[in-house]
Every structure is written in C-alpha cells, then in structure tokens.
Amino acid sequence: MKNKTQEIYVHIPFCARKCDYCDFVSFVTDDDTKKAYFSMLEKQIDIKAESAGSLPVDSVFFGGGTPSLVDAGYIADVMEHLRRRFLFTEDAEITIEMNPNSAHKGKLSVYRSAGINRLSIGLQSTVDEELKRLSRLHSYEEFLRSYDLARTVGFSNINIDIMSALPGQSRDSYMGTLEKVCELAPEHISAYSLIIEEGTPFYERYKDGNGLPGEDLDREMYHDTKRFLLTKGYERYEISNYSKPGFECRHNVGYWTRKPYIGFGIAAASLIDEVRYSMHGDLKRFLSGDFTEEIEPLEMKDRMAEFMFLGLRLIKGVSKKEFFDEFGVSMEKVYKEQILRLSEEGLLADGERIFLTEKGLDLANVCMAEFLPD
C-alpha cells in the first residue's frame, strides 16, 4: 500500500429541523437520544479501531446532520477517544460542520481546545427569502455573527457552503451571495448547484421543474461561480469546491484519491484495505448496539472504475502514471474506448493526465458512468 495516512469520518445524525431539500441521514431527537448515540459511538470506535489499519490519521471530519447542534463536550469526548485509539499526524485537518445559528463562543472554544482547526459553515445564501424557501432556520445576520465569532476565537481555516439554482433565485441575487461571501474572505468555498433528490419534500414540490431556475440559468450561475471566484483568488479544484491556494479540503480530496478512511456512526462508510463498509442508517438499531455493516470487497475492476470516476471529480483529473503505478496496467489499455469517445464528444481532455472539460464537468455523470465495469 502506497498510502501513508488514513482519514476518519464521524456522522452526527441530528438536526434542529430537517431541511426540505436534504437527503442525508438525520433526525430531530431529544437530548437523551443524543447522549445515548455518543456513548454507542465510543463503543463502535473501540470495536472498529481493532480491525482498522495502524496508519496515522491526517484528517477527521464531523459531518451530519448538524454536528454543531449537540453539546460541544460530546465532540471533545469523541476527539479524545479517537486520539486514544489512533495515531494522529501533527498537522491533521480536523473539520466540523456548523450551522450559522448554533455557534456561540463557549462552543467554539471547546472545539479549538479539542484540536478542531477547520469549520465548515452551511450558509447556502445571503438572501433571507431564499433561506426561508430552503427551510433553513438561520438568517444572514446570524451567520455573520457566527463567522466573526469563529475568527475571533482563532479559526483560520473556514469553509462556507453556498448554493445556486435555488427556488426563486435570480442570477443577480446569486452574484450578490458570491460577492458578500468573498468579502468575508473564507479560505474555502463549496458552491453546490441544487440537486432535487428523490424522497425529499423538494422532490414533491419541484420534480416537474416549476419554480426552479431553468437549466440554462442554472448553468449560467454555475459558470458565474467559477469566473467570479477566480477573480477573487479562489481556485476551483473540484466540481463544486474552491479554495485559496493550499486550503483544499484534505479530507474530501482523500475520498477522491481513494485514501483509506474509517467512518463512525450511522450511515457512515469506510474504505479499509480495498473493502468498502457501509453502516446502516437505522438510529434505533445503532442505539441497541447493532453495528453491522454492509461489506463490499472491491475487485480490481471496481477499484479502477473508482479511481477514474472519483478522480475525475477533481479539476486536475487523474494521472496516467499513478494509474499504472497502482494497477500495473496502463489507463489507455483499460479505458481506450471510453477516453476516445469522451474526448471526441469534447467532454474529456487527454494528456499526461485526463480531466473533464468545462462541458464534461456539467455532464459529469455521463462521463463517469462510462468508466463503470460492465
């Protein structure tokens, strides 16, 4: 194994309210349930740490849900527990997702002292009307207060999530969001184009596209993002991610370059020794101590396919040399047809590395599906 480090993901499946567009596993529950969850989480960490590799951990990500919703002490305890079980690199990137209205000074200080050094704040939009339509509970004002607080407490690596193609959003209002966010100069910006996911209230509301910006407008906003952020010193390094140089999210890049990772909590996944584990999403089962995971050993063809379709999410794409080093066979040999076809369509650029063109990024699914095994 060429990997020298591994990653940890911790899923915190609690929210104050479930957003109408969200399809992640999350619940609105009482404090006792949260407490019980964290105690089971530590149990699971103990069990899983036994079988996980001994590689040092160079990133941790608390995702959700709304990790910042729960008492910061729980998060600090989990961190402490993880440090007892795993070796950490000195400069490990430790991120927690935070909602703009769940931050206060005490909480942020606890995070700092627990070693958390990166915040990811779900702003989505600076227009309160748009936030309301997304059923977000915060206002732009509240976000600003949280953001300032985070800077005051000393966080020097902050991501802000924003979204385009929102219901009722105009190109101008989206530009406004971009401008205001850039004025704050976060180190990292995730700019997602809203995807209507099946099973969400949004799906029922918008499945026929009424009330949403049309596809052309959607793409204009999406392309505005890149153009505008570039002028502000942000580089696009993934389909939806932008950062100041050196502030790429190490944790997420790890997923796309297939670094080993260990997930804890419900609905979390792991990649350990080329086996993918997926924990069920049933809170009740988890609380009763049922930690069974779905196990998917990845064969050579799966690994190659993942190398391609995950790697192609990165703007720099995938390296032919790395492919050969990893699999002992050349990328051209395995994917000759696909590369040719996608290049001809103008979706893929071929060279030392292969990567998606602007058009290819818009139609990434079409490209990625090509690399799946038959």
Add this chain to the structure above:
Amino acid sequence: MNQDHIRNFCIIAHIDHGKSTLADRIIEMTGLLTSREMQEQILDNMDLERERGITIKSQAVRTVYKADDGEEYIFNLIDTPGHVDFNYEVSRSLAACDGAILVVDAAQGIEAQTLANVYLALDHDLDVFPVINKIDLPSADPERVVNEIEDVIGIEAQDAPRISAKTGENVHQVLEAIVNKVPAPKGDPAAPLQALIFDSLYDSYKGVIVFVRIKNGTVKKGMPIKFMATGATFEVVEVGYFGAGQFFPCDELSAGMVGYITASIKNVRDTRVGDTVTGVENPCEAPLPGYKKVQPMVFCGVYPADGAKYPDLRDALEKLQLNDASLFYEPETSVALGFGFRCGFLGLLHLEIIQERLEREYNLDLVTTAPSVVYRVHKTNGEMIELTNPTNLPDPSEIEFMEEPMVSAEIMVTKDFVGSIMELCQERRGRYVSMEYIEANRALLKYELPLNEIIYDFFDALKSRSRGYASFDYELKGYERSDMVKLDILINREEVDALSFIVFKDSAYERGRKMCEKLKDEIPRHLFEIPIQAAVGGKVIARETVKAMRKDVLAKCYGGDISRKKKLLEKQKEGKKRMRQIGNVEIPQKAFMSVLKLDEE
C-alpha cells in the same frame, strides 16, 4: 348410449353475463365431479383467461344428468370463446351443437355480443332458448329483459328460467330445459365417418388432441383417418370424451357424440378447426360445410428486447403455434430493432393475449411495433401485394391504388351516449348504416368502419365515451379502395423503420404530430439536440425537438455516498444498455411501445 339421450349444446352470452358460472353450476349439479374437485371456474383453465375473465380456447365437457323423468342423459357442453376475434372458432363450436342456451343478464339486458352470438347460432339452425341470469342482483329486472328478448331477437322467452347461476337458484330448470328443448342429435352410426373439428390442443405426450363432433359414422382406435382439407392421414391411437379438465378414453365415438381423437399428430396445422375427419377406407362423399382457413387480420413486429433472446422468442412462438393454428409468424429484420418476427393475429385481443403469454410464460421481454391491418396494394404493373409490414410499401410511383379492410360494426348504446358514439365513429371514418331503438332507452347503431381505425384504441374510446355503457361487435366486410400513405418517423434525420406505419391520408398530420409529441417525452436528452420529425413521402409534416442535455452532475459526493452514487451511475449505464441505437441517438424500448397508444384525453 342411444342418441335420444345425448344433448349437445353450448352457452352463448355477452361477456360477464355469467356464462362460465352457469357452466360451473351445470357441471356441479350433474355430478361426474364432486364439489371438492370443482375449481372455481372449470372451463377456464388458463391463468390468463381467469384473470381476464374470458374464455379463449373452446373446450367441451361431458356430464351425466339424471332427469326428472328418471332417465340419464349425456350432456356435452361445448364452450365457446367470447370475443369477436375468435368469431370463426365460435361458429365451429356452434356447428358442433344442436342447441344453445342464451344467457342474458337480468340487469343489463341484451348487448351487442348477445345479438351477434344469437344470430350466429340461428344461422347454424340451433334451437336457442333463453335463460335470465343474475336475478339476485338488486337491479335485476327479468320481465323487462324477457320482453326485450322477444322484441329484439324474436324468440319466445316468457317461460325462460329466471336463475342465479351464482347462488344456484332455479338452475335445475335449466337442466330440464336442456333435456326438453335441445334436440337429440341425428346421424347414422353406420354411415361413412364425418366428424367436425371444433378445436384442438397440443399435448406433449399424445400429440395433437382433436376435438370432434361426430356427425355420421363411427371412429375407433386403429382406424386410418383423413383430414379432408389438409389431406393429412393418420391412424387413430385413442378416442375418448371429456371430463372436466381430463380425458377419459373409450372404445369408440359414434354419430351424435362429442369427444376427442389422438393419432400421434405432431402439428395443429394438420387439424384445422372446421375441417372434416373421415375414414381412409370408407370416406364420406363431401366434407361438412362451413370450413374456412382462418386468416390473421392484424399484424405487428415482435422483437426481443435483448437481441440475444431471438432464438428463445422463436422457440416460444413455435410452441404457442402448436396450440394456436391462427397465430402466424415469419422472421423479419428491422434496422432499429434487429432480428424479430412479423406476427399475424385474429385481432387485437388475440395479439395482446399472445404477447402476454410470451412475456409471462416464456419470460421474454418484448418490443412490439404498431399493429397494422393487411392492405392490398395494387401496383401500376398490375401486380397486387398484401402488405403486412409498412416498411415493404413500394415506392408511391409504383402504386396504382390501395385498398383497406372494412368491417360491419354493431354498437349498442344507451340513448344518452348515441351522440358521442356517432361522433367517435365519424372521427374513425365510419360510414353510418342505420340506427334503431331496440327499446325506449337503447339504440343499435350500425356502421361500416375501416378495420385500421378500430385496432388501435377504439375499444377504449368507446368505453370512455359511453362511460362503459356501449357494447361492440364487428365482422369483416371486405376491402375498399382508400387513400393511404406511409408515415415515417425520423429521429435526428434518420428514418426509424420500426416506427413507420400506414395511415389514412387526411389523418397523417394529426397522427404524425401526436407521435412526435409522444416520442419527445420518451427519448432522453442527449449531448446534442435531436429533431423528431414525421414525414410523408419525404416531406416533413410535424416536428418536435429534444433539447440538448446541459446538466447531469452530482453536486456533492462524500465518502459515505460513494456506494450509493456508484449505484446511481450504474443505473444510468444499465438504462443506456437497454436502449436501441439509431444513428447516434439512443432510444429506450419503451418509446417504441408508447406510440402504440396515442389515446385521446
């Protein structure tokens, strides 16, 4: 048993008026079977029939009835298919009988099919006696129905048994009526053999089992026999009669009897319904009247969704044909759909039944093309071709004129809907023949319609426009000259042969437009814009466009999501595999089928 004690009869009825239920009661009340052995509906032994509530293949049952006069009678109940598609088979079943029970629903009264069947029975000189069924229904009005029968059909009905086949009430009266009203068969057991084939069945052990009514003479094991229409000869292996769902071999069948013959016959095509069986050594002088070779009326292309399943489809069709001589098929090739078969059917219901059986019993995934009737194309060189596949239409410059098949249709409808049904018939190029009120509230409409106009969605339209109150029957009338054109569909400027069809010239624009609209919804967006065009003779008459795809991307993808997202991509890829490639456009199988039903809203 003496001929005096045999009664050969059938039950005729409009669909759902209770034919099968009455048959069950008769079988139950005449013994031979215990109640325990009774399936719910013995005569309908195919799953499909049960689900559709109709009887597809005719069958016969022999039961023994001890009448009130103390004598035992043999009842041969011959079941008849209840749909216009199988009219010819009905007529042969009727020819095997001496009498018919007419079942009429006490609430609904006479329907179009009732009339058609009665006339057919009277044509065969059968004694028809009516039975009023479903008297247990709250809406039953037996006296009204009795009067209707007398007025409309003109047969005596005052003493018709008023029964409930469901509860068994008064069914005994029906049994007595069979003894007293159905004439005993006549015929000379010593004369040369003359047996009418009214059905046949393929059995993998016995070969073809031929269902016959012996008109004259006697047939027994070992006897050499000849099928007069096909000329095929065989030696009889077994004769017998029908229990419910089983065969009882016996020594011989003689004049007046109904039973079966097996003779190691490998192919149902040798044993055509309506043909006459006679002895090789002492043949009869002439065959029984009425035989005709059934001709398929509706054709369509049938293709396996997965090209590799072509041999499976061929085997399945072969097997189905063993039992269904009216099913026609021959190989054909489509640019769009690959290797498949052009299949011919008696009608649309027959087509649907076969299609369902192929899918259900043989696990085949099919793509079928739009059904078409048989057109007669008269070419300028004097040649006439019968066109079953639109793509084979000669160049317009070689066509002198075309003819299309017409039907005489009878539609029975309540007064309130006469207007909308007449409108429907006009839209379908119907020619009004007559209208008469058979009672104050109901009319019998007669129209002549092109067959082409009723094979698509006429039944559905009829039902929806009359809120289910119209009933319909038709028979083929002959061919008429007509102004027909071939409508072609072009996808991204490539003609898709499987979507071409023949249409009346004045309807071409309307249909072309609907096809384009439908296809626009069915064809997924591609990386480029796709024009969908309908054209007649190279001239585009309608167009729609499938816009180019601009966004197909998962905005967010994190570790926990990878398996799930991979499944999503796999689904996308799998969907693509199941599409047909026309030029550089991928068309889902569904698109080919969706244009079959261009229902009006």
